[in-house]
Every structure is written in structure tokens, then in C-alpha cells.
Amino acid sequence: MSLVPVSLSADLDAGAVTGIRVAGQDLVLWRDEAGVAHAWDDRCPHRGMRMSFGFVRGGSLNCLYHGWQYGKDGQCSRIPAHPDLEVPKTIRIPSFPVIERAGIVWVSTAPDASLALADPGPVTPLRSLRLPVSLAVALNALKALPTPDAGGTVWTAVDDATGFLTVGPHRLLVACHESGPNAVALHVVLLGEADAATRVALSRWLAAVRLSLASAEEAA
Amino acid sequence: MAITLYDHELDEDCYRLRLLAGFLGLDYTRVAVGVQPGHPVLLPAGVAADLPGRLPVLDANGLTLVGAAAGLAFLAQSHDPAQRWLPVAPDLFGPVMQWLAFSAGPLAAAVAARRSALFGLGDPQALVPAAVAALTAMEDHMVLRGHADQEWFVGDRPTLADVALFPSFALSRDFGVEHDAFPALRKWLRRFRQIEGFRVMPGIPDYA
Numbered sequence: 241m242s243l244v245p246v247s248l249s250a251d252l253d254a255g256a257v258t259g260i261r262v263a264g265q266d267l268v269l270w271r272d273e274a275g276v277a278h279a280w281d282d283r284c285p286h287r288g289m290r291m292s293f294g295f296v297r298g299g300s301l302n303c304l305y306h307g308w309q310y311g312k313d314g315q316c317s318r319i320p321a322h323p324d325l326e327v328p329k330t331i332r333i334p335s336f337p338v339i340e341r342a343g344i345v346w347v348s349t350a351p352d353a354s355l356a357l358a359d360p361g362p363v364t365p366l367r368s369l370r371l372p373v374s375l376a377v378a379l380n381a382l383k384a385l386p387t388p389d390a391g392g393t394v395w396t397a398v399d400d401a402t403g404f405l406t407v408g409p410h411r412l413l414v415a416c417h418e419s420g421p422n423a424v425a426l427h428v429v430l431l432g433e434a435d436a437a438t439r440v441a442l443s444r445w446l447a448a449v450r451l452s453l454a455s456a457e458e459a460a
Numbered sequence: 461m462a463i464t465l466y467d468h469e470l471d472e473d474c475y476r477l478r479l480l481a482g483f484l485g486l487d488y489t490r491v492a493v494g495v496q497p498g499h500p501v502l503l504p505a506g507v508a509a510d511l512p513g514r515l516p517v518l519d520a521n522g523l524t525l526v527g528a529a530a531g532l533a534f535l536a537q538s539h540d541p542a543q544r545w546l547p548v549a550p551d552l553f554g555p556v557m558q559w560l561a562f563s564a565g566p567l568a569a570a571v572a573a574r575r576s577a578l579f580g581l582g583d584p585q586a587l588v589p590a591a592v593a594a595l596t597a598m599e600d601h602m603v604l605r606g607h608a609d610q611e612w613f614v615g616d617r618p619t620l621a622d623v624a625l626f627p628s629f630a631l632s633r634d635f636g637v638e639h640d641a642f643p644a645l646r647k648w649l650r651r652f653r654q655i656e657g658f659r660v661m662p663g664i665p666d667y668a
């Protein structure tokens with residue numbers, strides 16, 4: 241089983257918390273104030289409320305509802321209603337493997353998951369894009385998108401959901417995650433460096449895939 | 461100038477005005493108006509508005525203004541001498557007006573979807589695609605702003621554009637739209653919460 245891409249690293253700043261869905265399971269993805277990203281079950285052991293509504297303080301994630309505090313290992317460290325209580329070790333949120341590579345956060349719900357992608361060296365984050373289609377349809381539309389230099393794109397697959405896309409003089413890494421029947425997220429970074437004008441142009445170009453999909457649907 | 465806001469706690473358009481009032485440090489009177497979902501709003505006896513039936517209603521020494529956009533523009537003109545929230549320079553004023561109009565145009569789908577979901581009026585799912593399309597347009601804009609190292613919708617500080625747009629994104633989970641698909645808006649939301657004078661409303665958590 242492979243790790244799945246869930247966010248650009250740059251989009252998850254220290255203190256950020258968000259809900260994600262991986263392999264049919266709701267997870268909370270958050271980054272502590274030391275910069276380490278965590279993925280946990282999105283469920284507070286107290287009353288089952290969503291941890292993705294919670295907030296980060298230093299190295300812990302706090303549940304919004306009654307303030308139970310969980311340290312980096314998912315272990316509950318403090319219950320505000322009982323400040324003197326030594327919290328039982330059994331109160332713990334299951335946590336999952338997180339890897340950051342190529343400017344992307346990858347998560348798996350399987351403990352032994354691996355990542356086929358080798359470290360491509362320095363990257364520049366471009367954007368994430370959600371599309372209401374299948375992975376195959378999204379990738380085909382992206383590969384067929386007219387390029388500014390009219391030279392077309394070249395796709396070099398790493399695996400089913402990840403690959404390098406050459407667009408004119410630029411090389412993009414596109415990491416996809418199909419989270420439902422018609423829901424796919426594309427996380428895209430540029431290999432090497434680029435100035436703001438190039439990043440803007442490539443981000444606009446990527447967003448144009450939405451229009452191409454909408455007009456393809458109309459034609460169908 | 462005595463300012464009165466005819467207000468409903470759960471109404472996101474009223475919240476738009478409460479937000480700006482907070483940022484401006486405005487001293488004003490809040491009058492809670494009872495609202496029956498699906499029915500026109502009834503103002504207290506003796507209060508008349510040109511466009512009856514809707515909130516928010518702002519009264520400034522007898523001048524009444526209905527709707528969030530008018531109220532925001534009025535408060536910015538009357539209570540922000542430095543003109544930071546509604547800048548006068550055309551290259552800022554134009555884009556702020558664009559987003560203000562957007563908040564009452566395409567983004568009204570989000571306001572309607574939330575109202576429908578919260579008060580059980582009609583089918584919220586019918587409104588969600590248009591609401592998501594509006595939020596996606598905002599996300600695209602903030603992706604590009606981020607590449608230009610800009611943190612706000614217009615210019616280099618928060619304006620009425622941010623105030624008018626914030627509530628619909630912050631409250632989108634009320635109509636079942638999660639924030640994970642909008643990373644650029646998520647970052648902007650966290651920044652917005654740090655503005656001096658920020659206040660929450662039901663549905664927007666207070667982390668204090």
C-alpha cells in the first residue's frame with residue numbers, strides 16, 4: 241500500500257489543523273509549533289467530537305469541546321475539568337504515518353505503507369486543486385490541456401497516481417489522491433525554482449483544467 | 461453619530477457588520493430582532509426601513525440602511541478616517557468594490573445554502589454547487605495572491621473585501637462544505653482571526 245498525498249507542505253503552516261479523508265477514514269492533519277506534521281483519527285476519545293475542529297497550542301492538539309489536550313504521540317496529557325488528574329495511558333488517539341517529501345505531505349492508514357517517489361530535490365509549491373471527476377479523467381484532461389507554447393505536455397508516471405508533467409520549459413510533479421468516486425485532489429509542485437510570474441502563470445494554467453472538464457461534460 | 465444595529469445573532473450578514481464594528485472599535489447599540497425562519501423580518505414598532513423584511517438594518521441618526529454591503533460601506537466612510545477599510549485609491553477601491561459585489565452576488569448562494577441547512581428551508585443541496593463555485597473562485601484568487609506574497613484579497617492590509625467574504629467561508633461547514641479543499645482560504649482565515657478586534661459568532665469557534 242502506498243502513502244497518499246494530502247496537502248502541499250507549504251499549505252500546512254505551524255498551528256494549522258484540517259480534516260482529511262484517507263482510505264474511507266476521517267483523519268485530522270495538523271502541524272505542531274515545532275513544525276512537525278501529524279495525522280490522527282479525527283475523533284476525540286472523550287465524546288467523539290471531531291479533533292479537526294480543535295486548535296494547536298505548542299506541541300499539542302486541543303479538542304474544541306471540553307479542552308482535552310493531546311500530545312504529539314496522541315496521548316491525552318490534560319483534562320481541564322480535572323487538572324490534577326494523572327490521565328490514564330489508555331486515553332490516546334490512534335496516529336498514522338506521515339512523510340513530507342517533494343514539498344508534499346503524504347499519509348497512510350497502513351503502518352507499513354511506502355512511497356515510490358524518490359526525493360526530487362528542491363521544489364517550489366504551486367497549488368492543490370480539487371476536481372469532481374475520477375483520477376483517470378482528471379489526469380487525461382491535465383495532459384491534454386493546451387500549453388502556452390503549444391508544445392503539449394509530456395507525462396512520466398511514477399505510479400498510478402503520481403507523475404512528472406513537462407509543460408514547456410517547466411517540470412511539474414503532480415501527486416493525486418482519489419478520495420471518493422468523483423473526487424480527486426491534485427497536489428502540484430514545480431521542480432527547482434521559479435519567480436512569482438511563472439508561479440502565477442502555471443497556477444492559472446492548472447486551474448484551466450476545471451473549465452476544460454466542464455466543457456467536456458457539456459459536450460458529452 | 462448614534463449607530464444602532466438591528467441584529468440577529470445567527471445571521472451571517474449581521475455578523476459582517478459586527479465584524480467591521482469590532483475592527484473599527486465602534487460604540488454602537490445592538491437591538492436583537494426576533495426572526496421566524498422563512499418569514500420576512502419584523503423590525504420593532506416605530507422603526508421603518510426603505511427595503512423592509514431583511515437584516516441587517518443599520519440606523520445612523522435616522523438614516524436606515526438595509527443589507528450588509530451598504531452597512532459596511534457606510535461604516536467605513538463614516539467611522540474610518542484613515543480610509544483603510546475602504547481605500548480611495550482607484551486601483552484599490554475598484555477591486556474592493558468587485559469583491560463587495562461578489563459577496564452579495566455569486567457568494568449569496570453560500571448565505572442561502574447555510575440558511576436553508578440551518579433552518580430546514582428548501583433543499584440546501586440544490587444551492588451547494590453554486591456556493592462551492594463561489595468559494596473556489598475565492599480560493600483561486602488567494603492562490604495567486606499567495607504567489608505574489610500577498611496575504612489579503614486586495615492591497616497589503618485587510619479591507620471591506622475580506623470582511624464581506626470571511627463569514628461565508630468560515631461558516632461553510634454549516635452547510636456541509638469542509639475546509640480541506642480550500643488551503644489558501646484556510647491560511648487567510650487563520651490570518652483574519654488575528655486582526656485586532658476580531659469576534660466570533662455561533663459556528664465559528666473561539667479558541668480562547
Ligand code: FES
Nearest residue numbers: 284286287303306
Ligand atoms: S469531546 Fe473532546 S474534550 Fe470532550
